[in-house]
Amino acid sequence: MSATEIRPRNPQEPQRRSLHQTILDDLKGRILSGKWPPGTQIPFEQDLARQFACSRMTVNKVMTQLAAAGLIERRRKAGTFVKRPQSHTAIMTIVDIRSEVEALGLPYHYEILSRDIRMPRAAEAERLGAKGRILAIVCRHFAARQPFCFEDRLINLELVPEAEKEPFEILSPGAWLVSKVPWSDAEYRIRAVAADDEIAEKLLIESGTPCLTIKRRTTIDAVPVTAVNLTYPGTDHEVSARFTSRAI
Amino acid sequence: MSATEIRPRNPQEPQRRSLHQTILDDLKGRILSGKWPPGTQIPFEQDLARQFACSRMTVNKVMTQLAAAGLIERRRKAGTFVKRPQSHTAIMTIVDIRSEVEALGLPYHYEILSRDIRMPRAAEAERLGAKGRILAIVCRHFAARQPFCFEDRLINLELVPEAEKEPFEILSPGAWLVSKVPWSDAEYRIRAVAADDEIAEKLLIESGTPCLTIKRRTTIDAVPVTAVNLTYPGTDHEVSARFTSRAI
DNA sequence: TAGTGGTCTAGACCACAGC
DNA sequence: CTGTGGTCTAGACCACTAA
Numbered sequence: 001m002s003a004t005e006i007r008p009r010n011p012q013e014p015q016r017r018s019l020h021q022t023i024l025d026d027l028k029g030r031i032l033s034g035k036w037p038p039g040t041q042i043p044f045e046q047d048l049a050r051q052f053a054c055s056r057m058t059v060n061k062v063m064t065q066l067a068a069a070g071l072i073e074r075r076r077k078a079g080t081f082v083k084r085p086q087s088h089t090a091i092m093t094i095v096d097i098r099s100e101v102e103a104l105g106l107p108y109h110y111e112i113l114s115r116d117i118r119m120p121r122a123a124e125a126e127r128l129g130a131k132g133r134i135l136a137i138v139c140r141h142f143a144a145r146q147p148f149c150f151e152d153r154l155i156n157l158e159l160v161p162e163a164e165k166e167p168f169e170i171l172s173p174g175a176w177l178v179s180k181v182p183w184s185d186a187e188y189r190i191r192a193v194a195a196d197d198e199i200a201e202k203l204l205i206e207s208g209t210p211c212l213t214i215k216r217r218t219t220i221d222a223v224p225v226t227a228v229n230l231t232y233p234g235t236d237h238e239v240s241a242r243f244t245s246r247a248i
Numbered sequence: 249m250s251a252t253e254i255r256p257r258n259p260q261e262p263q264r265r266s267l268h269q270t271i272l273d274d275l276k277g278r279i280l281s282g283k284w285p286p287g288t289q290i291p292f293e294q295d296l297a298r299q300f301a302c303s304r305m306t307v308n309k310v311m312t313q314l315a316a317a318g319l320i321e322r323r324r325k326a327g328t329f330v331k332r333p334q335s336h337t338a339i340m341t342i343v344d345i346r347s348e349v350e351a352l353g354l355p356y357h358y359e360i361l362s363r364d365i366r367m368p369r370a371a372e373a374e375r376l377g378a379k380g381r382i383l384a385i386v387c388r389h390f391a392a393r394q395p396f397c398f399e400d401r402l403i404n405l406e407l408v409p410e411a412e413k414e415p416f417e418i419l420s421p422g423a424w425l426v427s428k429v430p431w432s433d434a435e436y437r438i439r440a441v442a443a444d445d446e447i448a449e450k451l452l453i454e455s456g457t458p459c460l461t462i463k464r465r466t467t468i469d470a471v472p473v474t475a476v477n478l479t480y481p482g483t484d485h486e487v488s489a490r491f492t493s494r495a496i
Numbered sequence: 497t498a499g500t501g502g503t504c505t506a507g508a509c510c511a512c513a514g515c
Numbered sequence: 516c517t518g519t520g521g522t523c524t525a526g527a528c529c530a531c532t533a534a
Binding site: 019 | 512
């Protein structure tokens with residue numbers, strides 16, 4: 001009879017999660033973990049359907065979601081590829097207004113003030129949200145020979161052990177991390193502060209000058225990657241952000 | 249023959265947009281426009297399938313997307329309903345730290361300092377992004393009898409004409425707008441400033457005190473709704489934001 | 497218990513971009 | 516021209532829950 005045809009799913013597999021979710025989690029995991037770095041070609045729908053023993057429609061639904069989420073890019077005939085994430089700066093941007101005014105080609109450099117590998121102190125462990133070994137870096141960024149940002153960063157060495165050997169000569173720690181961990185979540189806390197003596201000295205301003213501080217904590221799948229405090233001197237720096245009630 | 253059965257789509261309708269997109273835009277439009285306010289029950293999948301002359305699977309795909317986007321909420325047996333948007337404060341929160349410290353139940357009030365209906369000046373038209381009549385409101389918010397926010401707001405009367413008659417006695421302009429226009433997009437620009445004389449007077453602080461300013465512009469489908477400048481005195485106020493590399 | 501959403505299929509046609 | 520993604524269907528079974 002056609003009874004067996006009517007029940008296409010295998011009844012002896014109760015499957016807690018939906019097939020959707022299983023496939024989605026699988027593919028998403030490979031992308032977020034970096035196992036499939038940006039540019040990687042993802043198998044064709046037909047192949048995936050065979051691998052997961054399901055219909056192409058089911059795979060297609062997952063791929064549609066991944067594409068809508070911006071994790072992959074699809075082109076007819078060519079195939080499907082892991083997308084390079086638009087960095088957070090696309091939606092959350094630190095604008096240096098003097099830089100804007102002086103247009104392009106401002107000479108930029110930065111210097112590392114200190115670099116330390118250690119177990120975190122209690123406050124640092126709380127700040128980062130992890131208790132394992134950390135890399136603590138303090139540095140200054142300059143634009144047009146003027147200091148424009150003081151950076152105090154903790155990096156979770158258990159998640160990013162390569163950071164231990166990295167000299168950060170070419171890329172600043174932030175830029176290097178973005179290249180290493182392209183997909184991540186971030187929490188921001190922004191406030192105005194009056195410069196204390198240390199900050200004032202480092203940023204060549206007077207104590208009490210208004211500054212903008214940004215505390216950012218970055219995680220990937222809820223695992224802390226890095227925690228950074230950025231201090232921008234004076235009133236010429238601006239954070240811009242954009243929130244959309246979800247594009248579809 | 250079964251040839252006609254093999255081609256279920258009507259060939260004389262070339263349809264530029266996919267059926268997906270058409271249905272999605274339709275439903276999305278009714279939700280965003282407020283024609284279907286939060287809580288409204290959306291027709292059942294079967295009914296929608298009949299209305300749009302398509303299969304339930306097609307409708308289901310759209311509904312799944314709307315649900316993933318947070319615009320609707322679905323419950324088995326009960327049906328599908330327009331969701332009340334979690335306000336932007338859920339992802340972008342202005343934290344008053346003294347309020348947190350003093351826990352719940354701080355006495356709150358606010359006062360309107362000025363209220364003006366007029367055509368916008370050039371700078372205001374640019375700030376709002378619209379040239380029609382505006383309602384300009386200046387007000388102060390207090391917590392525990394201390395001023396904690398100075399607000400300077402423009403409202404686009406062409407989009408929200410009801411604001412003209414609204415006394416804002418119960419709800420502050422911001423809260424009132426959220427109730428009127430639940431779904432909107434927002435751009436933020438945040439910076440540290442030194443209080444000028446006017447701000448210092450209004451917030452009962454000394455000139456030059458660091459303050460946090462937030463400029464927010466709110467749009468709905470790219471049409472400006474309101475532009476507001478918020479100034480928080482001192483260093484005890486914090487903006488927190490959260491960015492996720494897109495949840496799926 | 498009945499009815500809704502949730503999932504899945506096997507197959508079909510189409511549009512488009514690489515080859 | 517070939518193969519990929521894009522779309523759509525008619526129907527099936529399942530899971531949950533409100534009534």
